[in-house]
Amino acid sequence: MKTVKLATDHNLCSSCGVCKSICPKGSITYHRSNGVYLPTIDNITCISCGLCAEVCPGLKHKYEPYQTASETITGSVIKCHNAWSLDAGLRHVSASGGVVSTITKKLLESGKYDVVFTLDTYDYRDQLQVKPYSAVEYLQDWNQSSTPKSRYLPVSHENTIQYLKEHRDARTIVIGTPCGLRGVQATMDKLRIEKDQHLFIGLFCDKVFNYNVIQYFNDIYSPDIPIEALHFKNKESGGWPGDMKFFPKNEEPFYRPLSDRAKAKSYFMPERCLYCVDKLNVCADISVGDNYTGQNESELGSNSVIIRTQKGIAAWKTAENCLEFRRIDISAIQMAQAIDRRLENLYFGDLHSVEYSHADLNPGIPREKSADEYCSAWKQALRKLQAGAVYCSDPIILKKQIKCDNKKPNPLIRFIKRGVRWIKQHIIKL
Numbered sequence: 001m002k003t004v005k006l007a008t009d010h011n012l013c014s015s016c017g018v019c020k021s022i023c024p025k026g027s028i029t030y031h032r033s034n035g036v037y038l039p040t041i042d043n044i045t046c047i048s049c050g051l052c053a054e055v056c057p058g059l060k061h062k063y064e065p066y067q068t069a070s071e072t073i074t075g076s077v078i079k080c081h082n083a084w085s086l087d088a089g090l091r092h093v094s095a096s097g098g099v100v101s102t103i104t105k106k107l108l109e110s111g112k113y114d115v116v117f118t119l120d121t122y123d124y125r126d127q128l129q130v131k132p133y134s135a136v137e138y139l140q141d142w143n144q145s146s147t148p149k150s151r152y153l154p155v156s157h158e159n160t161i162q163y164l165k166e167h168r169d170a171r172t173i174v175i176g177t178p179c180g181l182r183g184v185q186a187t188m189d190k191l192r193i194e195k196d197q198h199l200f201i202g203l204f205c206d207k208v209f210n211y212n213v214i215q216y217f218n219d220i221y222s223p224d225i226p227i228e229a230l231h232f233k234n235k236e237s238g239g240w241p242g243d244m245k246f247f248p249k250n251e252e253p254f255y256r257p258l259s260d261r262a263k264a265k266s267y268f269m270p271e272r273c274l275y276c277v278d279k280l281n282v283c284a285d286i287s288v289g290d291n292y293t294g295q296n297e298s299e300l301g302s303n304s305v306i307i308r309t310q311k312g313i314a315a316w317k318t319a320e321n322c323l324e325f326r327r328i329d330i331s332a333i334q335m336a337q338a339i340d341r342r343l344e345n346l347y348f349g350d351l352h353s354v355e356y357s358h359a360d361l362n363p364g365i366p367r368e369k370s371a372d373e374y375c376s377a378w379k380q381a382l383r384k385l386q387a388g389a390v391y392c393s394d395p396i397i398l399k400k401q402i403k404c405d406n407k408k409p410n411p412l413i414r415f416i417k418r419g420v421r422w423i424k425q426h427i428i429k430l
């Protein structure tokens, strides 16, 4: 019987925590390895029931097929908006327009949902875990603002499942990245927990970092003082999207440019993100991301929102009088989020499946190209990830890799390559 070991052996784990929560024997624990938290199975107590592999979103991201690949990874759409919260205080502390926090607040206030699973820390020294907040707790914490903002790291949803097992009648709001929501939904299906009474708010997701990035930032910005917390983007510096804000122990916080974060991305990433094409979070009732459409933007940040289900429509209606919003077309979001570029990951996933002879990682998506042409890009991406994975034990490898990536090619070789290209285009054609 397959277990979640298949995911860890093939670098497909997204650290979502659901395997641990469904294991009937409590045989799964999480340990940090190469900057990611991975499940380990106790072989003595494991009964090989296979439940952990069945709910694992790392082993499969299934899609409802549409005619084209772009449509399939866009998913169902009822309507789309660009929007932001009318609560100015919230907008200062939220990731973008504060739409996720506003919808959550209004739904809890109205009594339509009882609990939200969300995060309450910016300290990344341990694995991030979502926590259940009742309406009273969430509204009490509102002014302290420990829940908004994006954590660009893998988050465990183990507590969500534990809670749902014990409170089958609760009506909850689950916020998550695509792999998080897929893991939670698959586990609910397996445990026969009704999904209709729960709202799934999906965050658009390009990729997450691995936890080694925190050590890397610590080493380059504050080598002598440990960093205790980090805002991946903070509007206090430079408006939206804002710079990174670091909180060193017993010292004044400081800011560093967002561009430094972007530079680290391709090194510090769990390998699973390389095979994921679900940027727009197709399993959600409402998907929310940053507004890069060039329409209805605002200095303090705004969101693009895709409402996908009737449940999503009802949630939106409850919150809309607290939001400024304009209707937009899905094509504007597809273009702004460059979802076609994301299809590269589809072919990376195919190459991974062939190399390790396992099933399709993205079933349901029509293929429009051959994976072979992506082979060298895939190998290059893996080399970068390897350097980031071993960073804490061997920082030299990463430094060498960065140097190698930024090396300017020899001018003579460049000249010869250009000549060969010219000959191919002009002479061979004749």
Ligand SMILES: Cc1cc2nc3c(=O)[nH]c(=O)nc-3n(C[C@H](O)[C@H](O)[C@H](O)COP(=O)(O)OP(=O)(O)OC[C@H]3O[C@@H](n4cnc5c(N)ncnc54)[C@H](O)[C@@H]3O)c2cc1C
Residues within 6 Å of the ligand: 093, 094, 095, 096, 097, 098, 099, 100, 101, 102, 118, 119, 120, 147, 148, 149, 150, 151, 152, 153, 154, 155, 175, 176, 177, 180, 203, 204, 205, 206, 207, 208, 288, 289, 290, 291, 303, 337
């Ligand atoms: C890993 C990651 C990658 C992203 N990539 C993109 C992208 O490529 N393009 C894009 O447009 N948008 C992306 N987003 C979404 C974007 O950063 C904002 O989260 C989104 O626009 C919502 O903004 P907001 O102001 O409404 O959120 P807020 O009102 O600040 O609320 C955010 C909510 O999400 C919760 N949360 C934060 N991080 C996580 C997490 N990792 N898992 C579960 N819950 C979390 C918070 O606790 C809070 O409740 C990404 C988000 C994440 C977490």
